[in-house]
Amino acid sequence: xxxxxxxxxxxxxxxxxxxxxxxxxxxxxxxxxxxxxxxxxxxxxxxxxxxxxxxxxxxxxxxxxxxxxxxxxxxxxxxxxxxxxxxxxxxxxxxxxxxxxxxxxxxxxxxxxxxxxxxxxxxxxxxxxxxxxxxxxxxxxxxxxxxxxxxxxxxxxxxxxxxxxxxxxxxxxxxxxxxxxxxxxxxxxxxxxxxxxxxxxxxxxxxxxxxxxxxxxxxxxxxxxxxxxxxxxxxxxxxxxxxxxxxxxxxxxxxxxxxxxxxxxxxxxxxxxxxxxxxxxxxxxxxxxxxxxxxxxxxxxxxxxxxxxxxxxxxxxxxxxxxxxxxxxxxxxxxxxxxxxxxxxxxxxxxxxxxxxxxxxxxxxxxxxxxxxxxxxxxxxxxxxxxxxxxxxxxxxxxxxxxxxxxxxxxxxxxxxxxxxxxxxxxxxxxxxxxxxxxxxxx
Numbered sequence: 183x184x185x186x187x188x189x190x191x192x193x194x195x196x197x198x199x200x201x202x203x204x205x206x207x208x209x210x211x212x213x214x215x216x217x218x219x220x221x222x223x224x225x226x227x228x229x230x231x232x233x234x235x236x237x238x239x240x241x242x243x244x245x246x247x248x249x250x251x252x253x254x255x256x257x258x259x260x261x262x263x264x265x266x267x268x269x270x271x272x273x274x275x276x277x278x279x280x281x282x283x284x285x286x287x288x289x290x291x292x293x294x295x296x297x298x299x300x301x302x303x304x305x306x307x308x309x310x311x312x313x314x315x316x317x318x319x320x321x322x323x324x325x326x327x328x329x330x331x332x333x334x335x336x337x338x339x340x341x342x343x344x345x346x347x348x349x350x351x352x353x354x355x356x357x358x359x360x361x362x363x364x365x366x367x368x369x370x371x372x373x374x375x376x377x378x379x380x381x382x383x384x385x386x387x388x389x390x391x392x393x394x395x396x397x398x399x400x401x402x403x404x405x406x407x408x409x410x411x412x413x414x415x416x417x418x419x420x421x422x423x424x425x426x427x428x429x430x431x432x433x434x435x436x437x438x439x440x441x442x443x444x445x446x447x448x449x450x451x452x453x454x455x456x457x458x459x460x461x462x463x464x465x466x467x468x469x470x471x472x473x474x475x476x477x478x479x480x481x482x483x484x485x486x487x488x489x490x491x492x493x494x495x496x497x498x499x500x501x502x503x504x505x506x507x508x509x510x511x512x513x514x515x516x517x518x519x520x521x522x523x524x525x526x527x528x529x530x531x532x533x534x535x536x537x538x539x540x541x542x543x544x545x546x547x548x549x550x551x552x553x554x555x556x557x558x559x560x561x562x563x564x565x566x567x568x569x570x571x572x573x574x575x576x577x578x579x580x581x582x583x584x585x586x587x588x589x590x591x592x593x594x595x596x597x598x599x600x601x602x603x604x605x606x607x608x609x610x611x612x613x614x615x616x617x618x619x620x621x622x623x624x625x
Contacts, residue, residue: 204248210376266580289318363422373411409522434565448472
């Protein structure tokens with residue numbers, strides 16, 4: 183049984199990790215595209231229109247890959263997690279169906295119109311199609327996060343005699359206190375990824391001295407939006423998210439902060455340290471006293487409950503993975519703020535476009551927002567364990583009893599091979615698009 187749960191979780195973790203490489207870029211990129219298109223309508227400067235159409239090509243490639251890699255996850259609900267689907271389908275099925283029916287079709291329909299319909303529709307309607315692509319992509323994120331928020335903090339439900347969950351108040355799905363902070367944090371994080379991609383392409387063009395006018399626009403846009411979104415990821419959205427975890431999932435909060443023992447007179451914030459699960463402590467710890475209590479409750483000496491307060495069965499089942507994921511996410515976020523802050527200073531002094539060390543830094547920084555986003559999701563999902571629906575349905579009770587671990591492992595290996603090919607195809611297509619650069623067309 184333990185092997186079955188392990189492989190079911192591993193398969194879903196792999197497929198969703200690979201899948202989320204793509205939506206985190208499309209959600210943020212959709213906003214940047216309509217900003218470019220809006221500036222074109224305002225200024226009538228063709229460079230902004232070129233930029234909008236160029237990044238919509240990259241958006242389209244990402245969107246296609248996101249669809250292809252997202253479909254298998256839906257099937258896993260019926261194969262590996264059939265019991266979970268049977269018990270909770272009356273609730274999570276509604277938001278997932280809304281995402282597919284409304285958001286996906288809105289996004290895909292208007293994406294085709296944006297790419298192929300500019301000359302036919304005119305510029306204002308072309309902008310409107312881009313806006314609907316943005317609306318569809320953000321609505322998709324909202325509905326997926328409404329599903330996840332219910333799993334993290336279930337509201338508006340009733341459990342029937344047969345163990346099935348039914349929704350008693352539909353509106354509570356969308357007024358869930360977990361939802362808005364999680365959604366805003368996720369969207370700002372997606373903007374970090376997309377702005378770094380835009381900025382890195384601009385840095386690349388300036389370094390190879392090709393498409394330099396577009397390169398300057400892309401770099402400037404990436405730095406400005408990158409700094410704003412990096413700050414918003416930390417505060418207020420990250421701060422609100424952390425406070426929700428402390429309030430509704432205190433065991434997860436203690437684990438991700440590395441608090442093994444309850445501290446009476448205020449909790450320290452750990453900068454560096456390695457969880458020692460044998461001796462129940464952090465090795466080689468560097469910490470600042472009382473800061474965590476102040477950040478969480480605005481009181482220097484407020485007590486924060488440690489892991490010693492909880493029964494072992496209620497603690498996350500992989501504390502080191504949760505702890506490291508959280509600190510990688512926070513550490514990278516801090517680095518992003520620093521680098522974008524320095525870049526903004528150079529931009530203000532009109533030295534950014536010619537300062538090669540910073541251009542190379544921005545260019546090679548591009549994978550790290552993806553890593554930060556993924557580790558952020560690991561924090562959310564590892565922290566919810568050992569539950570699928572927090573406090574109500576344990577992971578062990580949601581697996582399919584008829585799907586063996588051997589079957590799951592076999593299909594996992596197939597997914598790995600297929601997704602590696604898809605990843606290679608994605609890199610080739612995006613690489614060719616970037617190499618050809620923005621195409622300037624007269625209207």
